[in-house]
Each structure stands twice: as structure tokens, then as C-alpha cells.
Amino acid sequence: MSLAFFNGEFLPTESVVIPIDERGHQFGDGVYEVIKVYDGKPFLMREHLVRLENSAKAIRLEMPYSVEQLEDLIHEGLTRAELRDAQVYLQITRGIAVRLHAFPDAPPSVSMTFRPSKSLTEEVFNAGVKVALLDDERWLNCYIKSLNLLPNVLAKQTAADRGCFEAVLVRDGYVTEGSSTNAYAVKDGVVYTHPANKRILHGITRAAVLQVAAELGIEVREELYTPEFLLNADEAFLTSTTAEVLAITQVDDTVIGTGKPGPIVRKLHAKFRELIG
Numbered sequence: 055m056s057l058a059f060f061n062g063e064f065l066p067t068e069s070v071v072i073p074i075d076e077r078g079h080q081f082g083d084g085v086y087e088v089i090k091v092y093d094g095k096p097f098l099m100r101e102h103l104v105r106l107e108n109s110a111k112a113i114r115l116e117m118p119y120s121v122e123q124l125e126d127l128i129h130e131g132l133t134r135a136e137l138r139d140a141q142v143y144l145q146i147t148r149g150i151a152v153r154l155h156a157f158p159d160a161p162p163s164v165s166m167t168f169r170p171s172k173s174l175t176e177e178v179f180n181a182g183v184k185v186a187l188l189d190d191e192r193w194l195n196c197y198i199k200s201l202n203l204l205p206n207v208l209a210k211q212t213a214a215d216r217g218c219f220e221a222v223l224v225r226d227g228y229v230t231e232g233s234s235t236n237a238y239a240v241k242d243g244v245v246y247t248h249p250a251n252k253r254i255l256h257g258i259t260r261a262a263v264l265q266v267a268a269e270l271g272i273e274v275r276e277e278l279y280t281p282e283f284l285l286n287a288d289e290a291f292l293t294s295t296t297a298e299v300l301a302i303t304q305v306d307d308t309v310i311g312t313g314k315p316g317p318i319v320r321k322l323h324a325k326f327r328e329l330i331g
């Protein structure tokens with residue numbers, strides 16, 4: 055079943071009503087994480103919660119719980135919800151206060167949902183996906199996992215309208231990342247991906263995949279690359295908590311490589327799955 059947590063209480067998801075003056079609701083004034091749970095084990099949970107702490111710090115939001123306390127709450131939620139394969143959504147906002155922009159004198163709000171996981175099918179992994187290249191219209195602090203996702207939402211919808219799985223974003227002539235994924239191009243056996251600076255989210259899956267690539271002896275260059283480079287790549291792929299390692303087989307009207315997931319993507323995904331266990 056699915057379950058929610060709001061400010062200290064576990065409740066049925068449908069029964070939670072968020073107060074009208076909640077700042078997440080009014081300003082998107084908060085940060086979040088999504089953690090995937092495989093067979094009862096939250097995957098890379100510590101890494102996600104450390105990133106949450108870093109995002110909170112970046113927006114000057116004091117964390118109401120330590121990483122260890124959040125870990126305990128997540129385990130408790132999964133047990134209460136009786137979920138083995140799940141997705142945990144966790145957000146912290148600047149609390150509940152009459153609407154004024156400046157920081158309120160209010161405790162932060164913590165909400166979580168525990169839901170059965172919605173994994174992509176093996177058919178999707180085996181076929182790969184089509185993506186659309188779109189302008190990156192986000193702010194300049196994309197390393198913060200902030201609730202403000204309007205440009206991401208609009209890009210994802212435009213991509214969907216064009217029959218694409220994802221929007222791959224371009225800023226100042228270079229590919230940054232997907233609307234909810236990190237993006238990669240493979241050329242002559244080398245994996246290229248945007249450097250982990252302020253212009254992209256430092257994906258937890260990205261870090262794991264870079265480690266997996268090192269173990270496999272696959273060279274990775276964290277360098278800027280252009281849309282043209284992506285269009286001429288031998289392979290391309292996306293990574294995220296929910297998409298794992300997912301081949302891009304078409305960018306707009308251009309087929310990438312053979313039009314099927316290539317050897318490097320397949321190797322990385324297989325090794326990544328070993329990490330999941």
C-alpha cells in the first residue's frame with residue numbers, strides 16, 4: 055500500500071491535507087529527494103540524504119532531522135507500508151506561515167510518500183528511448199535539488215508532446231542534462247558527460263555509474279559537449295534513480311548509432327544492476 059508522512063505523523067496518503075500557507079505549496083521553497091527501494095533496501099540512501107542536506111544548506115534551510123534520523127524514518131515508513139520495491143519521495147520546506155517572501159519564523163515541514171515503485175519495463179531498456187533537444191531555461195543553481203521544477207515540467211511536457219521520453223537540455227551551446235536525468239554521449243569508446251558544476255544536478259546515479267565505468271575500465275570525460283556531438287555519437291544514454299541507465303536511441307529526427315542500445319550502455323547497465331544486487 056502507499057503511505058505518507060507529514061510533520062511527525064505517518065498517515066494514509068489520501069488523508070493528508072497540506073495547510074494552505076505551506077511554503078512548499080506557495081513558493082516551492084524547499085528541497086527534495088527520490089530514493090528507490092529494491093527488495094526492502096533503499097538504494098544509495100545515505101548518498102541521497104547527504105545531497106538533501108547539501109541542497110538544504112544551499113537554500114539556508116535548517117534540517118529538522120539528521121541523516122540517521124531520516125534513515126530510521128524511511129525504514130519505519132517502508133515497514134508500515136509493507137513495501138519491498140518502492141519509491142520514497144521526501145521533501146523539506148521552510149514551513150507553514152502567512153505568505154511573505156522573506157524567511158518565516160516557523161519550523162521546517164517534512165513530508166514523505168512511500169509508494170510501490172514504477173520501474174521501466176525491460177522492453178523499454180532493451181529498445182532505448184527518443185529524446186528532444188530543448189533550451190535549458192532553468193536558473194543557474196541546478197545542483198540544488200529544489201522544488202522549483204517549472205522549467206523541467208515544461209520541458210518534459212514539450213518532449214512528451216513530441217513523442218519523446220525525455221528532454222535533453224542545451225545551455226550556451228552545450229548539452230547540460232535531461233529534465234529529470236543526467237545525459238551522456240559515447241564516442242570512440244569514451245563516455246562524455248557535463249561536469250558536475252552548478253549547471254547540472256549531481257546525480258546519485260551519475261556518481262554510481264562513473265564508478266562502475268572506472269571499474270569496467272571505460273574512460274569517462276566530464277567535459278562540455280555540443281548537441282552536434284550528441285547527434286554524431288556512437289551511443290548515448292540517460293541516468294537517474296528511476297531510469298537507472300537508459301539508452302538514447304534517437305534525438306529528435308536523428309538515430310543514434312545503430313538505433314539500438316550499444317555495447318557500452320549495456321555493459322554499464324548490467325554492472326549497475328550488480329550494484330543494486
Ligand SMILES: Cc1ncc(COP(=O)(O)O)c(C=O)c1O
Pocket residue numbers: 088231232233234235236254255256257258259260293294295296
Ligand atoms: C534535473 C535532474 N538531473 C538528474 C537527475 C538524476 O539524479 P539521480 O540520479 O540522483 O536520481 C534528476 C533526478 O531527479 C534530475 O531531476
